[in-house]
Amino acid sequence: MEERLLNDPRPRTTLSFYKYHRIENAADFRDALFIAFEKIEVLGRIYVATEGINAQISLPTERLEAFEQLLATPPFDFLDGIRLNYAIDDDGKSFATLKVKHREKIVADGLPDGLINPADAATYLKAQEYNNLVESNPDVVVIDMRNAYEFEVGHFEGAQKIDVDTFREQLPVAVEQFQDAKEKPVVMYCTGGIRCEKASAYFKHHGFKEVYHLEGGIIEYTRQAKNLGIDVKFKGKNFVFDRRLGEKITDDVLANCHQCGEPFDHHVNCANQYCHTLFIQCLTCAEEMQGCCSNECKEFLHLPEEQQKELGHRFKPDGSKYLKRKKFRD
Template identity: 35%
Template sequence: MRADSMPNVVSFYQFVDIADPVALRDRLQSRCEQLDLLGTILVAGEGVNGTLAGAGDHVQEIFDGLCTQLALQAPIDARWTEAENAPFRRMRVRLKKEIVTLGRPDILPQQCTGKHVSPEEWNALIDNPETLIIDTRNRYEIEVGTFPNAVDPGNTSFREFPQFARELAMSDKKRPLAMFCTGGIRCEKATALMLELGFTEVNQLQGGIINYLHKIDAEENRWQGECFVFDTRVAINRDLAEGGYVQCHACRRPLSGEDLESPDYREGVSCPKCIDELGTERALGLEERRRQVRLARARGGEHIGPQASGNGAP
């Protein structure tokens, strides 16, 4: 599909019991390919989580089909943005144990999760000096942008969040919590965990950062910086347009303009954040990939290798 014919980028998730994830995976893969969609959908016994790019009516057809197949009582909640170019190179529907990996498959948000706070109500919550604001995302995402006064749990992956939560549970459990992530899915599990640990006032930003940026005007917008996304756009700004970051092909971390000026940055090979982590074999492999990419470009083609972060955890 031509990049200019697919401006819609749609992130969605639904926690719902799925009796036959394999059958659903197969049906989704086939239909998405027929509709010329690109992206990633994760399927597990606990639900679905995905990001798709393509024509809006084609994406809506997938949503309508899921509502029917999963007997959903309400439409799937989705976050729509736009991209100048296709942010994915292929269509993949993958089976997983969890649709967002906390390492606690026993936590079921469809049974218990934190209170959803609308973007219109969010500012009042985080402006309250008693509120503890928690960014549930990974550190490399937080470095790109976050809300003022938000706590960084120091995660390198979402699997590490339970340790942070257990340590926090040794403090005041009556303090109101305001938790947020990119599209809302991580907070569904993170707030459920906080309730399990005994916190009494647990709130989450409905629809995540993307929904907040979509609905809150610039004058009232508290967001600082850009928002990391799990596709080739790398980040979006407060206007939901593609931001000013690129991604290191070696470590997948987002890179600012300053990072690109570093002598440790070598396109496709290394950056200031990973230069000390690369072994000789890994560096040689990346050099070879860089050579293949340049050859493909010289021939007027494209080298299809690992794409930007994929659909990790919006």
């Protein structure tokens, strides 16, 4: 499949969308979606749950019209006219396979059902409104609702990060961290908006009075700001959950190689497939370390395959800190 994708000369478009919408039979819906998407050559990762759908996909650009028609056809028509977030820095090689998964939730929030209702989400801000608000009011608290490794390579000027690796951990930590901001205007953002639908409802539920949510997240903000020719207040790279692992928004390099400390902002996964730790590694270190996160992994890489299989279980995720994470997902 991967090879076929690389050899296909047709340009592809990468885009994402989500919708919170009650899907009564999510398993059947998942099957129907898979068949329909396969027909129009969609690749990507899609989550379907009773609470809705979250999709990151790519497709041949010539299929876009067929795709939009599909979204207007039952049982998919609750997606008719939905905002599609087009990737900014798109090489069309974002995905190599089509995976449609039926899950309990489209965003794992770790909360009991019904505690927060995405329908209670905060007031949306467009790019111009966001700029106006942060420029005119020094009291505004800007919160990055993504994980620490996403913040590291790019974020809004003046934004505050929450030091966690998953959204599930984040909500209670965030409310605690921003206790003092309950009376202040709070603006939150994430990659495409899906996490803020829940986070902003959660903040309101916890007594925050004035909560705003950047509409369509970093992706839509950047598109609007560039179209309008206004100041782009997001600096660096937007981390994305596909093969690209990031799209450049501005030329600023905010992060450093985790091994030598040189300015660098490209994430890789450790070349030891049993480790697979996500980290930032510059090209010099990549060569020296053979793409590994540690000497331990580098040595492991040279063991015979049989021995690797036997010893692979040593590399268990410990989740203690981001550099030592074995897998990344939210």
